[in-house]
Amino acid sequence: xxxxxxxxxxxxxxxxxxxxxxxxxxxxxxxxxxxxxxxxxxxxxxxxxxxxxxxxxxxxxxxxxxxxxxxxxxxxxxxxxxxxxxxxxxxxxxxxxxxxxxxxxxxxxxxxxxxxxxxxxxxxxxxxxxxxxxxxxxxxxxxxxxxxxxxxxxxxxxxxxxxxxxxxxxxxxxxxxxxxxxxxxxxxxxxxxxxxxxxxxxxxxxxxxxxxxxxxxxxxxxxxxxxxxxxxxxxxxxxxxxxxxxxxxxxxxxxxxxxxxxxxxxxxxxxxxxxxxxxxxxxxxxxxxxxxxxxxxxxxxxxxxxxxxxxxxxxxxxxxxxxxxxxxxxxxxxxxxxxxxxxxxxxxxxxxxxxxxxxxxxxxxxxxxxxxxxxxxxxxxxxxxxxxxxxxxxxxxxxxxxxxxxxxxxxxxxxxxxxxxxxxxxxxxxxxx
Amino acid sequence: xxxxxxxxxxxxxxxxxxxxxxxxxxxxxxxxxxxxxxxxxxxxxxxxxxxxxxxxxxxxxxxxxxxxxxxxxxxxxxxxxxxxxxxxxxxxxxxxxxxxxxxxxxxxxxxxxxxxxxxxxxxxxxxxxxxxxxxxxxxxxxxxxx
Amino acid sequence: xxxxxxxxxxxxxxxxxxxxxxxxxxxxxxxxxxxxxxxxxxxxxxxxxxxxxxxxxxxxxxxxxxxxxxxxxxxxxxxxxxxxxxxxxxxxxxxxxxxxxxxxxxxxxxxxxxxxxxxxxxxxxxxxxxxxxxxxxxxxxxxxxxxxxxxxxxxxxxxxxxxxxxxxxxxxxxxxxxxxxxxxxxxxxxxxxxxxxxxxxxxxxxxxxxxxxxxxxxxxxxxxxxxxxxxxxxxxxxxxxxxxxxxxxxxxxxxxxxxxxxxxxxxxxxxxxxxxxxxxxxxxxxxxxxxxxxxxxxxxxxxxxxxxxxxxxxxxxxxxxxxxxxxxxxxxxxxxxxxxxxxxxxxxxxxxxxxxx
Numbered sequence: 001x002x003x004x005x006x007x008x009x010x011x012x013x014x015x016x017x018x019x020x021x022x023x024x025x026x027x028x029x030x031x032x033x034x035x036x037x038x039x040x041x042x043x044x045x046x047x048x049x050x051x052x053x054x055x056x057x058x059x060x061x062x063x064x065x066x067x068x069x070x071x072x073x074x075x076x077x078x079x080x081x082x083x084x085x086x087x088x089x090x091x092x093x094x095x096x097x098x099x100x101x102x103x104x105x106x107x108x109x110x111x112x113x114x115x116x117x118x119x120x121x122x123x124x125x126x127x128x129x130x131x132x133x134x135x136x137x138x139x140x141x142x143x144x145x146x147x148x149x150x151x152x153x154x155x156x157x158x159x160x161x162x163x164x165x166x167x168x169x170x171x172x173x174x175x176x177x178x179x180x181x182x183x184x185x186x187x188x189x190x191x192x193x194x195x196x197x198x199x200x201x202x203x204x205x206x207x208x209x210x211x212x213x214x215x216x217x218x219x220x221x222x223x224x225x226x227x228x229x230x231x232x233x234x235x236x237x238x239x240x241x242x243x244x245x246x247x248x249x250x251x252x253x254x255x256x257x258x259x260x261x262x263x264x265x266x267x268x269x270x271x272x273x274x275x276x277x278x279x280x281x282x283x284x285x286x287x288x289x290x291x292x293x294x295x296x297x298x299x300x301x302x303x304x305x306x307x308x309x310x311x312x313x314x315x316x317x318x319x320x321x322x323x324x325x326x327x328x329x330x331x332x333x334x335x336x337x338x339x340x341x342x343x344x345x346x347x348x349x350x351x352x353x354x355x356x357x358x359x360x361x362x363x364x365x366x367x368x369x370x371x372x373x374x375x376x377x378x379x380x381x382x383x384x385x386x387x388x389x390x391x392x393x394x395x396x397x398x399x400x401x402x403x404x405x406x407x408x409x410x411x412x413x414x415x416x417x418x419x420x421x422x423x424x425x426x427x428x429x430x431x432x433x
Numbered sequence: 434x435x436x437x438x439x440x441x442x443x444x445x446x447x448x449x450x451x452x453x454x455x456x457x458x459x460x461x462x463x464x465x466x467x468x469x470x471x472x473x474x475x476x477x478x479x480x481x482x483x484x485x486x487x488x489x490x491x492x493x494x495x496x497x498x499x500x501x502x503x504x505x506x507x508x509x510x511x512x513x514x515x516x517x518x519x520x521x522x523x524x525x526x527x528x529x530x531x532x533x534x535x536x537x538x539x540x541x542x543x544x545x546x547x548x549x550x551x552x553x554x555x556x557x558x559x560x561x562x563x564x565x566x567x568x569x570x571x572x573x574x575x576x577x578x579x
Numbered sequence: 580x581x582x583x584x585x586x587x588x589x590x591x592x593x594x595x596x597x598x599x600x601x602x603x604x605x606x607x608x609x610x611x612x613x614x615x616x617x618x619x620x621x622x623x624x625x626x627x628x629x630x631x632x633x634x635x636x637x638x639x640x641x642x643x644x645x646x647x648x649x650x651x652x653x654x655x656x657x658x659x660x661x662x663x664x665x666x667x668x669x670x671x672x673x674x675x676x677x678x679x680x681x682x683x684x685x686x687x688x689x690x691x692x693x694x695x696x697x698x699x700x701x702x703x704x705x706x707x708x709x710x711x712x713x714x715x716x717x718x719x720x721x722x723x724x725x726x727x728x729x730x731x732x733x734x735x736x737x738x739x740x741x742x743x744x745x746x747x748x749x750x751x752x753x754x755x756x757x758x759x760x761x762x763x764x765x766x767x768x769x770x771x772x773x774x775x776x777x778x779x780x781x782x783x784x785x786x787x788x789x790x791x792x793x794x795x796x797x798x799x800x801x802x803x804x805x806x807x808x809x810x811x812x813x814x815x816x817x818x819x820x821x822x823x824x825x826x827x828x829x830x831x832x833x834x835x836x837x838x839x840x841x842x843x844x845x846x847x848x849x850x851x852x853x854x855x856x857x858x859x860x861x862x863x864x865x866x867x868x869x870x871x872x873x874x875x876x877x878x879x880x881x882x883x884x885x886x887x888x889x890x891x892x893x894x895x896x897x898x899x900x901x902x903x904x905x906x907x908x909x910x911x912x913x914x915x916x917x918x919x920x921x922x923x924x925x926x927x928x929x930x931x932x933x934x935x936x
Contacts, residue, residue: 014518041446054492095746136928145545201561208559210553210559210560211559237541238557239557240543240544240555240556241541241542241543241544241555241556242543244544250475311439330835332656332657333502334501334502334657335502337502337505338499338502338503341502341503341504341521341526341528342504342528344526345526345528345542348525348526348527348542348543349527349541349542352542352543388831390664391832394828394829394832394833396460397460397825397828398825398828398829400453400456400457400460401457401821401822401824401825401828403449403452403453403456403826404453404454404821405456405818405821405822405849406449406819407446407450407453408450408814408817408818409818410446411446411450411814412814412815412818414442414446415810415811415814416806419811431504464660464661464664464665465636465661467660467661468636468659468660468661468662468664468665469636470660471638472654472658472659481646481650500638552896
């Protein structure tokens, strides 16, 4: 008690000195910032950070709007008097409630940012983080764990920890902590897996902000695991067509009855790699054979679908080689390239229609792709033919010219021989003097 | 009468030259004749192309046309203005099409949807479609890269 | 009577061709170790003929405007049957025409064929070479591709540094302050209307004078031998023409003309912009001369010295006084060798710098 009081006196003394030095204090006076600025690093930090980058500061809020107290008084005892509403530093458990005083109040929030939802606290209570906090576990994520404390930036600010490209790292700051995750019985490899996945590569390495991050599937404030059946709906946020095809396919009922997590069964969850054609069919890397045994109808379908895909691919590869060769020969292949693009489109579509899990849905598209590839091939062959036609035409023409040269040479020789046979005529008078 | 050997030599020379000249004319005439013949295909250009004739495209319809070696889409919106975009979906390069019911652009491969400004509405496409400029010149609708 | 005899009789009865036929039958060409140089004029004539023929064909599809020029050439190259051949032949024959005209000029210079009474033949020949270069400069822009666009921009920029008349010439050439649609129209007009008229007139004069005066014999040749112009020399000329035709076709098929990208006036100037090879020596001179020399702008010096060189070239028949008196002087020979070495050297240097940036 004495210690604290003495500290208070020091503070007061420091304030007086500081205020005399900067006598022209601008309105409105904010004794919190003034005093905390004058103090040693540890206590000055929050004030500096708040002034530099906090979105609340930028919108005109001040220390007292969160922490309470009376910023007009330069007396620390008055300014930070708990009886006058000074709240001080909230504990971890208090934090969500602390922020929700404003952020769950639509009338208050409308004054500052009408666009911002006010259901974060309600959602948080439904999240795994919120539930565990409610059960008295103090080592869970609260608002400040993700958003920061005094330097809270807007989520649109690229430096914010909740900016899309920063989210995986922010989540990982706890979810890779083995000791912490061990206490909650959770694995720690999700971030590693995600960063290897097609989504993680797109977001983290190519900076493609359209790629999903942790919160895209798990939710942000309401963060939780999607249930087995909900997995399909989560993926369908982007992969709508494949989801629709799946929902209409025989797999839907099978997954439901077996309680299987739909997309995840073949594609995985955090470590979703770019799907390959090898996943389809009955080869060693095929996922189909995990459930469908040789001799079954599903096994045959898988084989047929893979064959259809391979047929388009082979046709395209052949056409591509021909068109490339024609291009290397300097021929115009824009028409063939156009057809190739169409064939590639159909190949992509064929791959998507694998999710109907029925060869009859996929084969017409595959055949269309083959048709386009054949057209490209024909263009390429015609171009190569034209190239050889040009060269052959040249050599035939050169042969004609050679014939003419030979004829002319013989004629000249003949002419001059008969001239020489005649008696020499006196040379005509030269025109030049 | 000249010696037989001499005549045949002269005659051979004459045939050689006449044949050569004739063949040369043929070799020159053939390409020129083919050159003068009207080409089979209409003009295809890269930086601007005639996508359609005015009045050819009803409102709330669209057509795919070739723009260089890539497809592009010309849309006559329900409000009657013409817009053109690259028809290459930004997701996996499929060719998009027009959806009359929704008055939007749609990619059949993975159900990517774009609005009539080329912006992504839903589905996997990460970026909007590249927009082109549309000009009406006489009775031709000309699309060019901006 | 055979058809050709009847035709001959028809014309003979109506026109006084006797003198002309008499003249041709007596015309001879000196035969000596330098006779080979007499063929280069004929080769240039053939190449100009090829240019006229292929140029007429190109006009069928070419559309002279900034909007359509590139597209129409592209269309010609890819969609029109043998369009690639016509354009490639036109491009190659243009280069070969200038090359063979240059060889013709050099051989005429060193054999001193400009001696009286052939001064005007020389002057008309030099003017013809300038015209051919004008054809090259204006024709280069017509496909409206990036390379041509910027080469023209730089080329017309140089015209602007000439005091007094420069800015006016530049504006007239460009049809405005910058290279654009109007420039293309003007260059097209020059290329297919103005220059051809001048070329045909001057070429007619040049050929007429040669026919009238016959071939000149070099001072050093004492040989009195000669061959009849018709048919002996004419057949040899034909032989050269057939060979040249073969060369053009071979070049056109194996190295067809390329098109590149359409000119974008707002794009930054690409690196390594160079004019056609026959302008390279001037281009390199411009680069070699420092920005300022004796208080005068370097560009101006380059333009002035090039103009002076052109003037000197025209006046060679009067500058070479010893030749007028039938003697050959080593200084004239040395001047010719030096000029040729300079042009070849700077051209080679320019090619080397573009290959080793």
